[in-house]
Amino acid sequence: MPRISTHLLLLIISLLGYYARIDAQNIELPCSFPGSPAHSTVVFSNVNLTHGTVASYSCERGFELLGPARRVCDKGTWMPEGIPFCGKC
Numbered sequence: 001m002p003r004i005s006t007h008l009l010l011l012i013i014s015l016l017g018y019y020a021r022i023d024a025q026n027i028e029l030p031c032s033f034p035g036s037p038a039h040s041t042v043v044f045s046n047v048n049l050t051h052g053t054v055a056s057y058s059c060e061r062g063f064e065l066l067g068p069a070r071r072v073c074d075k076g077t078w079m080p081e082g083i084p085f086c087g088k089c
């Protein structure tokens, strides 16, 4: 087996560390459950609520949705930030 010099080994290790840090910066955080307003139903495009998941809100019969009908998980935050609610028609 060829001997790998200590210097080469250290170079490889520092490169691995460098790329690991770059990866860590690009992690796209998932969101937590955004809650569902009273009299509403919320459906997610991805059950794991990962970055890019779309939450779609709808209301029971007799109620109308006030606020955004769709919110998108953007790196751990649901956008837009306002939570919709269902008001009696």
Ligand SMILES: *[C@@H]1O[C@H](CO)[C@@H](O)[C@H](O)[C@H]1NC(C)=O
Residues within 6 Å of the ligand: 046, 047, 048
């Ligand atoms: C959600 O997470 C589980 C467990 O990590 C995984 O097996 C599954 O494939 C994921 N589902 C989606 C839609 O990403």
